[in-house]
Amino acid sequence: RGTRRRRNLQNESTLVDREALVNTTDASSADRPGVVSPEARTALIDQYDCLLLDLDGVVYRSKDAVPNAVEAIQAARDRGIRSMFVTNNASRAAADVAAHLCEFGLDVSAADVITSSMVAAQLLRDTIGGTCTVLPVGGPGLAATLRAAGFTLVTSATDVPAAVVQGYGPDVGWKNLAEAGYAIQAGALWVATNTDATIPTARGFAPGNGQLVAAVRAVAGKDPLVAGKPEPAPFWQAAAAAGGSAPLVVGDRLDTDIAGGKAAGHATVLVLTGVDRTDSLLAAAPQRRPTYIVPDLSALFEPAPDGDIIRGNDEDSDPDPCDLLRATCALLWQEQDRGGAPPAVSPRVRRLLP
Structure with a gap:
């Protein structure tokens, strides 16, 4: 399916199947690695009716907005998709969090915040x-x-x-x-x-x-x-406040955002703009594995990739780094869940990962 890209990634004939990338849930889920659902060909965000977003590392980093984050949240609102902001920071009231988000140009009230x-x-x-x-x-x-x-x-x-x-x-x-x-x-x-x-x-x-x-x-x-993440209650409370029936949890930490979202029974997205990146993803335990992996929030408005296969000694072109990360995660997680030793990731592949 999709476009086949080739590159000499390893000397051994190791299969990296990007058809497993569209949805990187563990093998026990309905959308298991290797299955491309028809919905995946539409924009990812159109499968959901509200976003439950972490703050630091997702929306902003210190005093600066994360690139593409504000624009993506505004675009979601234009689609009728409400954004709720879910934070473990207990030191500020919801109104103070909302006022901080407004400084980045977002239209947010205390009703959009769960602390x-x-x-x-x-x-x-x-x-x-x-x-x-x-x-x-x-x-x-x-x-x-x-x-x-x-x-x-x-x-x-x-x-x-x-x-x-x-x-x-x-x-x-x-x-x-x-x-x-x-x-x-x-x-x-x-x-x-x-x-x-x-x-x-x-x-x-x-x-x-x-x-x-x-x-x-x-x-x-x-x-x-x-009370807070990774417990499921913050996400249940946020989804109820949003009035949503199909929430998408968005975070940058596997141990709180992703684990909590999965515990709540929601689909999850890890954005590669914060704490957890390649190494922690490759080693993630099943309860910390995100449904999706995206480089930043703008990718929520793109169709998920339709699948690709990269084999040893393939040489045509470089794969997209995030696609390659999704593929590598899917392959390693599948082998880990089977109880076998995960395949080694070659130095050449690691250099291409984000």
Whole structure:
């Protein structure tokens, strides 16, 4: 099918089947590697009715918009496809996140944003059966979200809170963590907005909420209930808010965005504009494998490739790097799932991968 491109990729006759690239789900799914569905010949985005987008690495990086991201989100809106923004960042309220996105030229309101603080508030309400007194540990966005949800906030374990909700905040210190530990040891329910080990900053990666949770765990002797990605609840909540029945999860991290989207039962896209790229994709466990791999958000408006075959000693032309990555992932994942040793990726192929 499709156009056959050839290049001498390996000395051995290794098959790299790009017909497996259109949909790179694991072999147990309905759209397994090697099957090209008729829908794949239309624009990828036209199979879905809402986008559930991560922020950092997908929409922006630090103070700059990711190339083609803003234009793609606006084009989706023109098609009648609503975009929801799903973030594990608990330090800012939804309105603040929306205002930040508007700075990039997007038309976004608080109703288009789901933060892990919002999901934590819903998780706590569902677990307690209503509202209660809460000791918040995190940034101002966490406290504002809990207060807006009807919870009564306290500042110390001596106030005997019924629950502790812990999220990232750049000013969280020893005293905050100690008060959380005291309250949990006294019987308070413990909810963490997320357990991300790191957060991206303009200077590199910094310790995330997962590191702060680990400090409290050391004294609490137990694990918290976790609200944010990779739990499925943020995606269920976002899809419900969008009114969508066929959501597409878009992210740049396999361990949170893709794993969470798959846990929620949704199709997933990994964009190669953020954290996870070739090496992590090739080694991805089944629960972290995306349905699609795209170079950036503009590729959502292109038909998925119709298939191609590249064999050893083929020499006509270079394959598209993203196509080659999809093919290599499909081949390696298929062999891993069969229980065999995955085929080696030659240095020549690796040089062509994005």
